[in-house]
Every structure is written in C-alpha cells, then in structure tokens.
Amino acid sequence: MIRIGFLYSRLRVEEKLLLAELESRPDLDVIRINDGKQYFDISQLPADVDVVLQRSISHSRGLYLSRIFEAHGIPVVNPSVVAERCGDKYITSQILVREGIPTPRVLMAFNKDSALEATNELGYPCVLKPVIGSWGRLLARVDSPEMAEAVIEHKASLGVNHQVFYAQEYINKPGRDIRAFVIAGEPIAAIYRASDNWITNTARGGIATNCPLTPELVKICQRTAQAMGGGLLAVDLFETEDGFTVNEVNHTMEFRNSIETTGVNIPALMVDYVISQALRGREMAVGLEERGLS
DSSP states (O other): OEEEEEEESSOOHHHHHHHHHHHTOTTEEEEEEETTSSOOOTTSOSSOOSEEEEEOSSHHHHHHHHHHHHHTTOOEESOHHHHHHHHBHHHHHHHHHHTTOOOOOEEEESSHHHHHHHHHHHOSSEEEEOSBOOTTTTOEEEOSHHHHHHHHHHHHHTOGGGGSEEEEEOOOOSSEEEEEEEETTEEEEEEEEEOSSSOOOGGGTOEEEEOOOOHHHHHHHHHHHHHHTOSEEEEEEEEETTEEEEEEEESSOOOTTTHHHHTOOHHHHHHHHHHHHHHHHHHHHHHHHHTTOO
C-alpha cells in the first residue's frame, strides 16, 4: 500500500477530481492534510506518508509545509525548489532569461519614482504584476504615464509586499494565449484561452479550446520544464511573430476546463506521476539503509 499525503487548503474542482482519482486506486491510502486547520511541529513528521501531493492555494503555506516534509525525507510533488521558482514571478523570469528561453522583458523597481521610470522605459501599454499571485489578480495594464502613476501610487499604499514593482513588456497577443500541461518534462496537452479581455485566465472567464502540440510548442515547453525543475507544471505562453514566448509557469495547475477540451485525463496522469515519485522515494530509502546511511 502506498500512502499519499494530500495537502490542500480547500477542495476546489481540481482537488475533488484528484481525490476521486486517488481514491479509485485500490493500492493507495490517501491521507488528507489541511494546511490551515492544525499546527505543525517542525521536529516531527506531520504524517506517515510515502509522498505528498501539494495543492495548497497559499504559496507560502505550500512552500513551508513542503519544506517540513522534505526535511524528514518525504518527497513532495512539486518539490519546494520548483514551487519557489514558479511561485515568484521574478525568479521565474530570471531563470527563463538565464536559460535563453523567450520571455517578455521585465524591469524591477523598489520605489514609486523608479517604478514610473521603469514603465516609461518599457513604453505603453505595459503590465504591472505582483511578484506573488495567481488567477490574474492585481494585474494592471497601464496605457499611459498618468495611468502608471495612479496604479503605482495605489500599489504602494497596499503595504510593503506591493512595493516590489514587477513591470513587464506587454505582448499584443491575438485575443488568446496558450496553457500547456507538462508532466515529468513532457507536454501532455494544451489549450488556447480566448477572451475579449486582455486577461485570458479561464478562472476569469477565458474560453478554452484544444491547442495542437506542435514540435515548436513541445520543444519550448520541454526546455521550460527542465529549467524549472520538472514535475507537474502548466506553462503559459504567448504567440508572437517570432514564435512562442513564455509568460509564466504554474506549479499547482488548474485543469478543470481542459480535460474534456483536450480529451486527456489530466488528473489520472498526474496521479500516475505522484505514484512514480513515491516508489522512487522508497527505492532511495532502501538504498540508504543498505549503505547504512539512513
């Protein structure tokens, strides 16, 4: 019997689909772990499991609880290093730049005056984003210096966490973007997300349709997944005249609108991968015991 720790904040559609898939497998014992309803002694293993599937909504909760499990030798999907790389937009962008993967230009600033200089340098329109966040929340497309000044002033008033200004080049996408699902470094499916709004997230009303996995799309997704550390990832891309460019990478991906759209049983493939990591962890533990290192 393989013991799967299921770490979550609340049960959204994705979590229910994953739990249904996990609990349909007779060789699995699923232990639910709510990240907000208990405290955790860092000197103790929070639950006797072989692997943890991390589905926390909160980036910080998921990151620290992953580290607690990892400190006790339990593999986490996705590992904390992947969560850190994907959950912070600056870190994601810096890795993409370092690896030569096409991505929109980003300027960082740390007070109101330099943030306005950054948006002026990028030109208008451009985009201001929080470095931590998802679902397109607190994103702002700024179309003029006057609008930039107003948005920056508002962000600065929200507190210290919003005084890290991440200014990104605006990509004039054709009314849509692409989300590709990647497991163990290999794309399994992709969708177009179309919207009349410049924010195309399906959580914000974007319409999903199937996107073919062309050789060019597969290649950039493979490179991106390798740079981020692999695992279960969703790569968000824009189409440009020069090819694809990677916007963001998500480590706790949503997929509710993509199963029927693509015809791919995404939660089943995710669970298969989690099981593979549990078995790999057991093999490593046995190897350490045989060498007297555990």
